[in-house]
Amino acid sequence: MSLSIIIVNYKSTRLVLDCLEHLYRGAEAREFEVLVVDNASGDDGRQVITSAFPRISWIGMSYNSGFARANNEGIRQATGDAILLLNGDTLPDATVIETCYRRLMASPYAAAGVQLLNADGTHQISGNYFMKGGLNYLLPLPYLGPLIKRAGEWFRVEAPHVADTDALIEVDWINGAFLMVRRSTIDQAGLLDEDFFLYAEEAEWCSRIRKTGRLCLYGDLKVVHLQGETANQTFGSDGKGYYNLYDRKGLQIMLSNFVRIRKQFGAGWFLVQLFFYLVEIPVFFCGVILSRLGKRPYRYSWTQCRNYCKNVGVVVSKTPVILRNKPYFYKVL
Missing domain, CATH: 3.90.550.10 (Spore Coat Polysaccharide Biosynthesis Protein SpsA; Chain A)
Structure with missing residues (x-):
């Protein structure tokens, strides 16, 4: 060999x-x-x-x-x-x-x-399959993600990953x-x-x-x-998978995913994804408020909401660099 x-x-x-x-x-x-x-x-x-x-x-x-x-x-x-x-x-x-x-x-x-x-x-x-525009990266969004997943199931969109x-x-x-x-x-x-x-x-x-x-x-x-x-x-984080968007590890995941979208799918798809991540901010805020008014256990905390907003803010601040697609080291640590 x-x-x-x-x-x-x-x-x-x-x-x-x-x-x-x-x-x-x-x-x-x-x-x-x-x-x-x-x-x-x-x-x-x-x-x-x-x-x-x-x-x-x-x-x-x-x-x-x-x-x-x-x-x-x-x-x-x-x-x-x-x-x-x-x-x-x-x-x-x-x-x-x-x-x-x-x-x-x-x-x-x-x-x-x-x-x-x-x-x-x-x-x-x-193993995974490519989804157009990397739209599967919208699934981790706290409130919009489950809605997008249900819509995909309704229209019988195939899962982008090989389960086993x-x-x-x-x-x-x-x-x-x-x-x-x-x-x-x-x-x-x-x-x-x-x-x-x-x-x-x-x-x-x-x-x-x-x-x-x-x-x-x-x-x-x-x-x-x-x-x-x-x-x-x-990163001093916990949990497995890629659904954590609320700490430094989540920021690195989010930033790297956006860089990949720009490189593989182009600037248009990058902006589409960023739009959904920005829309999630007021939705997240309202969702946390409404959860406090009900009797069910809290699904998300104010800390998670705040940290999500901060992480999206970092992506927004890096947007001009990402769109130019010039060499840049996207390192969080």
Whole structure:
């Protein structure tokens, strides 16, 4: 095999150790090139990780560069004819990785993923389809989101994600927790966009990869992903998924999603999405007031309403830069 695995680390030594421990349980892992890219963690992670796993290559960034830039540095230094972006909060099986690699290299596909699982064995969203204008990003809106979802169900709009699969299925983009790409594909599509700090970068990257070839999920191959563990530690947040719009993590999600919309779908769709996020502000305000008048438990707090408004305000302040689509590092931390 000629496979390079890139794991990005930021103050997550314990998670990376667990990831590598699961990886090296399989004899196949001896054939992998493993690169850990550290985003200036400033702790003893290098000593601890390299002492436990001397086979890996350690790449130190001089600052917290985020997901895209760190992976790009790993890709530049990797030697494999396929690259696997692997989250440090996964518990990978070397046999699964080897099987995915051999299938991908023997197939017509440009990139591949596997079925991600929660720690309890339930399925995570591992592959997705593009929705026009990225309209699925409206679903997390507190009050307008559920209305939009009901409207989509009424008109029988298909869900943009693959809930779970046990078979091979073609998708438009793959979860970046486990994303394997041919080196020849990267040469054509380019590296990840370094405007992104975290979130949405793999979706934008897959939109360019898809122009070079098809993407797929091997649903019978499973990998456990402790979703959100690293990001939650970094942002001091909680919860999983992408419906939290009320803290610094929510701001990074929101900002990255808007950047992706502008890059992939254009300025018009960016403005349409921003309109809905702005309309949500008075709706959110009224919804919180009305909830106080009823007897049901409060669904949202004034703090969430205030923080949502602040986060949208940041997006509005960045709108001229986003619309110009010039190089800019959209980093919240």
